[in-house]
Amino acid sequence: MNRNISRTRRALLTCAVLATTALAPLAHAQQTVFRVTAIPDESPTELARKAAPLMKYLEAKLGMKVEFTPVTDYAASVEALVNKKVDLAWFGGFTFVQASVRSGGKVIPLVQREEDEKFKSVFITSDPAIKALADLKGKDVSFGSQSSTSGHLMPRSFLLQAGLNPEKDFRRVAFSGAHDATIAAVASGKVQAGALNISVWDKFVADKKVDTEKVKVFYTTPPYYDYNWTVHADMPAATRQKLADAFLSLSKATPEGKEILELQRATKFVPTKAENYKGIEAAARSAELL
Incomplete structure (x- = not known):
């Protein structure tokens, strides 16, 4: 009789261990x-x-x-x-x-x-001769990332609507990779103009991280999502x-x-x-x- 009880206990203990082991991956998955x-x-x-x-x-x-x-x-x-x-x-x-x-x-x-x-992009320049999109002909112009909406796609779209083809009309097309890098490229004179996200520009202006006497917005796009x-x-x-x-x-x-x-x-x-x-x-x- 005692032997049977002992066997039963061992069987129950084995089941408990197996059950705990089976549940372990589930518990881990929930974390x-x-x-x-x-x-x-x-x-x-x-x-x-x-x-x-x-x-x-x-x-x-x-x-x-x-x-x-x-x-x-x-x-x-x-x-x-x-x-x-x-x-x-x-x-x-x-x-x-x-x-x-x-x-x-x-x-x-x-x-x-x-x-x-109702988001917008801005075109900025450090060249006093650039006052409109048409003035970008023959200039070095920077976008942000090639996949950026506000730093490339929509600025390009509005340029095309204005009759300007970046690859044909600009002297050089550059891609800075990010909006803050575009501001830096324009401010340092690496390019004469650049396009970027309006909120990043506004933040730089508010934080006085850009000299607005030297770098100015000369064109703001229509709004888009x-x-x-x-x-x-x-x-x-x-x-x-x-x-x-x-x-x-x-x-x-x-x-x-x-x-x-x-x-x-x-x-x-x-x-x-x-x-x-x-x-x-x-x-x-x-x-x-x-």
Whole structure:
């Protein structure tokens, strides 16, 4: 009888060990890390500074660890989201379109800043002779990244509408890689003019990081839709809703919300949809960049 009880106990202990072992991978799987990236349209230190409070905020809202994962270039941000290496990406309008095309429509734009409904680019110069787009003929002109909406695609689109073909009409076309680098290239005289995101320009002016006596805006584009926060369509709907709610509830009325919104250069976040970026897609196809 005792031998039978002993056997039973051993069998139960074995079952318990097997059950614990079987559950271990599941428990580990539940301890997920939510990864976020952004197009590198500014210096790595600036991107990290802007991201830190937002990551902390999302961590509290999602109830899981949130990590900012920087990428080397715009194309890498697209591939990271399309291949689900990250869960959330800050895209420009053009990178969103590229991700949508690359994924076969499997990405969803969740929210955008209120400012992104009517975003603009500026053309700047340090050459007093340049007063209009037509004056760029025969000059060295810098864009940002080739995949940048506000630093390349839309400025190029408005140049084409004005009858200027950068490759034919400019002496040299340069790509700085980022908006702040475009300002530096113009200020140092490496190029006579450059095109960039209006919010980065305004931030540089406000922080007195550029001498506006030497470098001036000579053309501001018409408005267009731009940046957004995008997720993969395979993300569970409940998680998508939590994320959207987190962004939409940010308010300058709270210290936390004020800090995050100011770093993101936003008055508030609003819902967005893929249809908002049809104009960007049309401009990209027209400029033969897609």
